[in-house]
Amino acid sequence: MxxxxxxxxxxxxxxxxxxxxxHRGRYRVVAGCTDTLxxxxxxxxxxxxxxxxxxxxxxxxxxxxxxxxxxxxLGAATAIQRFLDDAALGRAxxxxxxxxxxxxxxxxxxxxTLGGNVANASPAADATPCLEAHxxxxxxASASGKRSMPLREFITGPGKTQLADGELIxxxxxxxxxxxxxxxxxxxxxxxxxxxxxCLAVMVKLDRDGRTIxxxxxxxxxxxxxxxxxxxxxxxxxxxxxxxxxxxxAADMPLDLVQSRSRQEYRRDVVRGFLVRGLIAAxxxxxxxxxxxxxxxxxxxx
Amino acid sequence: MVDIQLNATINGRNVSxxxxxxxxxxxxxxxxxxxxxxxEGCGAGExxxxxxxxxxxxxxxxxxxxxxxxxxxxxxxxxLAKSGEMSVLQKAFHKAxxxxxxxxxxxxxxxxxxxxxxxxxxxxxxxxxxxxxxICRCTGYQKIFDAVELARDVQNGxxxxxxxxxxxxxxxxxxxxxVRRIDAPSKVSGRLKYAGDMIxxxxxxxxxxxxxxxxxxxxxxxxxxxxxxxxxxxxxTSADVPGQDGFGVFVHDQPxxxxxxVRYVGxxxxxxxxxxxxxxxxxxxxxxxxxEPLPPVFDPDEAMQPGAAIxxxxxxxxxxxxxxxxxxxxxxxxxxxxxxxxxxxxxxAIEHAYLEPEAGLAYVDxxxxxxxxxxxxxxxxxRHMLARIIAKPISKVRFIMSPVGGGFGGKEDMIYQGMLAxxxxxxxxxxxxxxxxxxxxxxxAKRHPSRTTLRMGVMKDGRIRALAMRMVCxxxxxxxxxxxxxRKAAILAAGPYAIPNVRIDTYGIYTNNTPSGAFRSFGALQxxxxxxxxxxIIAERLGMDPFELRRINAMRDGATTHTKQxxxxxxxxxxxxxxxxxxxxxxxxxxxxxxxxxxxxxxxxRPSVTLGTRFTDSANQEAAE
Numbered sequence: 001m002x003x004x005x006x007x008x009x010x011x012x013x014x015x016x017x018x019x020x021x022x023h024r025g026r027y028r029v030v031a032g033c034t035d036t037l038x039x040x041x042x043x044x045x046x047x048x049x050x051x052x053x054x055x056x057x058x059x060x061x062x063x064x065x066x067x068x069x070x071x072x073x074l075g076a077a078t079a080i081q082r083f084l085d086d087a088a089l090g091r092a093x094x095x096x097x098x099x100x101x102x103x104x105x106x107x108x109x110x111x112x113t114l115g116g117n118v119a120n121a122s123p124a125a126d127a128t129p130c131l132e133a134h135x136x137x138x139x140x141a142s143a144s145g146k147r148s149m150p151l152r153e154f155i156t157g158p159g160k161t162q163l164a165d166g167e168l169i170x171x172x173x174x175x176x177x178x179x180x181x182x183x184x185x186x187x188x189x190x191x192x193x194x195x196x197x198x199c200l201a202v203m204v205k206l207d208r209d210g211r212t213i214x215x216x217x218x219x220x221x222x223x224x225x226x227x228x229x230x231x232x233x234x235x236x237x238x239x240x241x242x243x244x245x246x247x248x249x250a251a252d253m254p255l256d257l258v259q260s261r262s263r264q265e266y267r268r269d270v271v272r273g274f275l276v277r278g279l280i281a282a283x284x285x286x287x288x289x290x291x292x293x294x295x296x297x298x299x300x301x302x
Numbered sequence: 303m304v305d306i307q308l309n310a311t312i313n314g315r316n317v318s319x320x321x322x323x324x325x326x327x328x329x330x331x332x333x334x335x336x337x338x339x340x341x342e343g344c345g346a347g348e349x350x351x352x353x354x355x356x357x358x359x360x361x362x363x364x365x366x367x368x369x370x371x372x373x374x375x376x377x378x379x380x381x382l383a384k385s386g387e388m389s390v391l392q393k394a395f396h397k398a399x400x401x402x403x404x405x406x407x408x409x410x411x412x413x414x415x416x417x418x419x420x421x422x423x424x425x426x427x428x429x430x431x432x433x434x435x436x437i438c439r440c441t442g443y444q445k446i447f448d449a450v451e452l453a454r455d456v457q458n459g460x461x462x463x464x465x466x467x468x469x470x471x472x473x474x475x476x477x478x479x480x481v482r483r484i485d486a487p488s489k490v491s492g493r494l495k496y497a498g499d500m501i502x503x504x505x506x507x508x509x510x511x512x513x514x515x516x517x518x519x520x521x522x523x524x525x526x527x528x529x530x531x532x533x534x535x536x537x538x539t540s541a542d543v544p545g546q547d548g549f550g551v552f553v554h555d556q557p558x559x560x561x562x563x564v565r566y567v568g569x570x571x572x573x574x575x576x577x578x579x580x581x582x583x584x585x586x587x588x589x590x591x592x593x594e595p596l597p598p599v600f601d602p603d604e605a606m607q608p609g610a611a612i613x614x615x616x617x618x619x620x621x622x623x624x625x626x627x628x629x630x631x632x633x634x635x636x637x638x639x640x641x642x643x644x645x646x647x648x649x650x651a652i653e654h655a656y657l658e659p660e661a662g663l664a665y666v667d668x669x670x671x672x673x674x675x676x677x678x679x680x681x682x683x684x685r686h687m688l689a690r691i692i693a694k695p696i697s698k699v700r701f702i703m704s705p706v707g708g709g710f711g712g713k714e715d716m717i718y719q720g721m722l723a724x725x726x727x728x729x730x731x732x733x734x735x736x737x738x739x740x741x742x743x744x745x746x747a748k749r750h751p752s753r754t755t756l757r758m759g760v761m762k763d764g765r766i767r768a769l770a771m772r773m774v775c776x777x778x779x780x781x782x783x784x785x786x787x788x789r790k791a792a793i794l795a796a797g798p799y800a801i802p803n804v805r806i807d808t809y810g811i812y813t814n815n816t817p818s819g820a821f822r823s824f825g826a827l828q829x830x831x832x833x834x835x836x837x838x839i840i841a842e843r844l845g846m847d848p849f850e851l852r853r854i855n856a857m858r859d860g861a862t863t864h865t866k867q868x869x870x871x872x873x874x875x876x877x878x879x880x881x882x883x884x885x886x887x888x889x890x891x892x893x894x895x896x897x898x899x900x901x902x903x904x905x906x907x908r909p910s911v912t913l914g915t916r917f918t919d920s921a922n923q924e925a926a927e
Contacts, residue, residue, distance in 0.1 A: 007367060009369055038365070041345065101913050107350065107362045
């Protein structure tokens with residue numbers, strides 16, 4: 001049970017920082033609360049008494065959304081469901097809608113925020129590999145000023161980030177990839193409401209004929225302490241003709257990706273399958289030529 | 303605490319009132335406004351029975367601090383049939399039989415409403431996906447999906463609204479007809495009151511102190527600080543039990559709160575009744591207990607060894623119940639057999655996970671009748687046991703069975719009703735206890751975990767000559783239904799097969815694990831899992847069709863079972879035939895894969911799990927791609 005003496009809902013950054021200063025050492029920042037409330041239960045944190053909860057989800061700056069041709073800026077309180085109901089955002093970040101549909105369920109996505117997912121820094125967080133594939137930058141602010149840093153520097157380990165005392169995540173800025181095909185591969189113990197055992201974000205851009213890989217982005221999570229961008233695979237694929245052999249070669253690169261605490265062998269099998277399947281799905285959505293990939297390959301990895 | 307002055311529109315009415323800052327929207331709706339249609343099943347966002355609309359968007363109200371509803375328009379299940387007229391979806395749930403225990407149904411109806419608002423033409427796959435945040439345990443999802451499809455088609459004019467009505471009982475004859483459940487309207491509208499939905503004037507709230515130790519002597523219990531807290535009316539321990547303490551379905555070995563020692567993690571030791579649940583919780587935290595840890599035993603096979611820790615003094619061998627069955631001469635049967643196969647099998651503990659966590663309300667009425675309202679699956683037995691425990695004549699003890707939000711055997715045990723009765727007697731006020739999901743899982747019975755060794759001897763033509771089975775079950779810390787489960791397991795161990803020589807031994811064993819108890823099939827699952835698996839293995843070894851192997855050994859009309867029961871008619875042959883047809887089984891040994899094998903990859907085989915139907919159906923997302 002989460003118990004507080006006061007629940008504050010500031011409606012400006014200035015009010016939020018004022019509350020954080022006033023209640024220093026006795027507050028916790030919340031947004032969607034979809035992780036905080038289950039955390040404060042038996043078996044996890046148990047009954048938690050926090051004097052002040054500061055809910056930042058109503059701050060206008062944290063709800064801004066700018067989708068441009070080359071860059072996207074998202075406020076930290078952007079709900080995950082926006083990736084499903086904002087078509088322009090889905091086009092600019094093509095693996096994100098695929099990620100969102102696997103993220104918790106429709107109801108929780110309406111409340112859960114992008115900033116919260118990153119702040120938790122769970123090794124199994126679904127949104128972080130997508131953001132990593134977009135070279136996302138985390139925007140931070142405190143009463144004394146603003147700073148920003150790449151997501152890959154911000155998340156330092158399971159549950160650990162560079163967020164300083166008195167600081168808030170205000171938003172994210174990243175590359176837009178319109179015209180890319182996106183996919184998100186995820187497996188857990190069931191379909192909805194499940195934590196990833198492995199999750200993989202893939203984006204692919206093909207040439208006009210749908211036969212050559214112009215560009216690709218991949219990032220994986222759930223198998224190591226922090227998400228990992230797969231630049232070695234991106235480099236191998238970039239500029240090459242799209243063939244099944246190439247995709248399997250990419251999946252077989254000896255990268256030693258799985259560094260999880262458990263079920264390593266299983267995860268290694270999954271990772272290989274996900275790499276091929278994710279690339280096939282993203283390439284098809286990017287307009288792959290119908291004869292570029294064989295039916296047998298698709299059947300084997302479908 | 304700084305109250306929140308909440309202004310919101312709830313079910314179309316303006317609400318302006320103070321709310322405690324830590325409340326979730328669900329608490330505010332249920333406890334402050336008495337809108338109990340939406341339920342709490344897990345409190346962790348997993349089950350969806352709390353789903354409500356907030357500004358038109360479906361949300362899990364157990365994951366939403368009430369402050370987030372400031373200025374919002376909130377609609378609960380009560381909003382759908384406001385003037386008593388059910389919505390099309392509710393009528394469709396009624397028609398399709400999509401309500402059994404009913405506890406998940408308010409959330410299901412809300413999620414279905416949201417799904418058809420999002421896409422009025424959603425196909426079955428998309429409906430499944432959009433209902434993915436809601437869990438049902440007993441209705442079964444197929445009827446729920448049928449209901450949503452029916453409502454969709456009625457709304458879209460594809461089928462007439464009369465399809466929602468009763469169709470085939472014109473002459474009043476309902477036997478063998480597909481009729482609507484008479485209790486469905488109360489469930490689909492959220493009007494049915496489960497124990498946790500009930501309130502009485504002056505009602506106190508109960509919280510329970512539970513053991514953190516699997517096996518420990520209770521040296522002392524100090525309730526002074528808890529009793530001194532403002533708002534606390536009573537604190538009880540086993541010392542307050544006036545009569546002969548002890549309950550259980552067969553052996554009355556469990557005190558209503560731990561007496562002298564605790565035997566499993568989660569066992570109740572003390573209970574507090576206070577003006578509100580938070581005060582009761584804080585009082586529980588203020589109770590001081592000194593434990594002296596005892597060596598525990600967790601493995602039933604180890605518990606049977608000499609020198610193992612003793613869980614109950616009355617059973618120094620830790621055997622709760624041993625059921626032996628002897629028919630013929632099994633050794634002679636094995637000697638005659640062409641093939642003898644021995645294998646071992648194990649099954650695990652399973653939680654019932656009914657959507658309704660345990661809850662109960664108790665009061666002493668004007669005639670001094672101690673009354674307990676709870677979703678008990680066995681009220682008459684509970685009444686008799688409680689009368690002895692609280693030293694009252696049976697005429698002064700009353701049990702009222704509230705709607706059971708799923709039971710599956712898990713609500714047969716009088717696990718908390720004794721505490722409620724005692725607190726009602728102590729305070730002379732109504733008291734209510736509502737378990738959290740975690741409390742339900744930690745403290746109530748599970749399916750018996752089992753280890754089975756099975757030896758079967760067969761002839762080349764498939765006739766079983768002998769069966770010898772030994773099953774050891776972890777009964778956990780208390781007897782509960784173990785004796786009956788062991789008996790049923792033994793009776794059904796040899797299956798519906800005519801086997802001349804049988805030796806069966808089932809053992810229920812005390813350990814310091816969570817108690818095991820009744821669970822659907824009541825022991826048959828554990829032994830049948832071994833027997834039926836072994837038959838498949840034998841079919842492989844003999845190169846025989848597994849259906850044929852079963853037919854050869856099937857009991858026929860007039861058979862006598864291994865426990866000497868005469869059976870007039872045996873439906874096994876019909877069941878086998880129906881199963882064979884429905885599964886698309888192609889005759890042959892299990893090792894054979896013929897060219898027309900239809901039991902794999904045919905239309906009725908479910909494809910692997912995937913998500914994203916909405917990407918193909920929604921024009922919006924087509925554009926996004």
